[in-house]
Amino acid sequence: MSEAKIKISNLHKAFGKKVVLDGVDLEIPKGESLVVIGGSGTGKSVLIKCIQGLLRPDTGSILVDDEEVVGINEKQKEALHSKMGMLFQGGALFDSLSVWENVAFDLIENKKMNKKEAKTEAIRVLRQVGLAPDVADLSPSELSGGMQKRVGLARAIASRPEIIFFDEPTTGLDPIMADVINDLIIESVKGLGATALTITHDMASARKIADRIAMLYKGKIIWQGTVKEMEKTDNAYVCQFINGCSQGPIKVEV
Numbered sequence: 001m002s003e004a005k006i007k008i009s010n011l012h013k014a015f016g017k018k019v020v021l022d023g024v025d026l027e028i029p030k031g032e033s034l035v036v037i038g039g040s041g042t043g044k045s046v047l048i049k050c051i052q053g054l055l056r057p058d059t060g061s062i063l064v065d066d067e068e069v070v071g072i073n074e075k076q077k078e079a080l081h082s083k084m085g086m087l088f089q090g091g092a093l094f095d096s097l098s099v100w101e102n103v104a105f106d107l108i109e110n111k112k113m114n115k116k117e118a119k120t121e122a123i124r125v126l127r128q129v130g131l132a133p134d135v136a137d138l139s140p141s142e143l144s145g146g147m148q149k150r151v152g153l154a155r156a157i158a159s160r161p162e163i164i165f166f167d168e169p170t171t172g173l174d175p176i177m178a179d180v181i182n183d184l185i186i187e188s189v190k191g192l193g194a195t196a197l198t199i200t201h202d203m204a205s206a207r208k209i210a211d212r213i214a215m216l217y218k219g220k221i222i223w224q225g226t227v228k229e230m231e232k233t234d235n236a237y238v239c240q241f242i243n244g245c246s247q248g249p250i251k252v253e254v
């Protein structure tokens with residue numbers, strides 16, 4: 001295995017009495033695209049927030065480039081965030097800003113690029129995700145869901161992050177647009193040589209973009225392997241999840 005970009009060991013996080021992460025061990029080698037699957041409420045978003053230093057785990061360790069994330073101060077957090085990009089589930093674009101200002105946000109705010117340069121760069125990245133320059137001056141509210149995802153992706157990659165998080169990148173898209181976004185994700189991640197962590201329920205997307213898949217269940221990573229290994233596994237939890245069956249060891253709590 002190549003060197004680890006992210007190494008998570010024995011991570012625990014509870015909210016009050018509710019145990020969410022209960023000893024997560026996970027390693028993402030540099031340049032790998034890892035997809036974490038798991039039911040609603042299993043703690044996938046909490047896991048990402050812990051890696052980003054936005055939530056503090058109760059115990060355990062998260063190393064990014066061999067440096068501990070748990071317990072870092074604000075200044076160290078800034079340095080950590082400058083390595084990271086994120087595509088949010090709902091796009092999470094600012095409607096008060098134009099499309100290009102959304103894409104260039106980090107370049108202007110944190111990388112201190114001047115506005116003119118940042119706009120040129122934003123338009124270049126928008127082109128990369130298949131959006132014409134005339135989209136740059138529109139408001140995100142004037143775009144379709146698929147276009148908003150593209151803008152969200154452009155924003156996630158604009159500052160050339162080493163690590164990119166994708167939270168449900170294809171939710172709410174039709175299957176064809178979802179596949180277009182999958183292709184763009186693969187292109188962008190490989191183009192940057194980035195390490196990617198995606199969380200999704202969309203198995204078509206997971207199969208396409210993952211080098212490796214890990215399943216989170218009851219606070220632990222209960223299985224991991226390649227897509228090929230997943231198709232052949234007899235792990236009952238994985239089989240139930242990827243086939244979307246109501247019957248099986250996973251009980252849906254209502």
Ligand SMILES: Nc1ncnc2c1ncn2[C@@H]1O[C@H](COP(=O)(O)OP(=O)(O)OP(=O)(O)O)[C@@H](O)[C@H]1O
Pocket residue numbers: 015018020038039040041042043044045046047
């Ligand atoms: N800040 C918080 N305070 C209290 N509880 C929280 C907080 N953040 C998350 N939780 C709880 O942690 C659990 C896991 O939440 P999380 O958002 O990680 O789920 P998820 O796996 O991302 O689900 P989904 O697929 O529906 O997005 C949930 O029960 C949620 O209520």
Ligand SMILES: [Mg+2]
Pocket residue numbers: 044045046
């Ligand atoms: Mg979530």
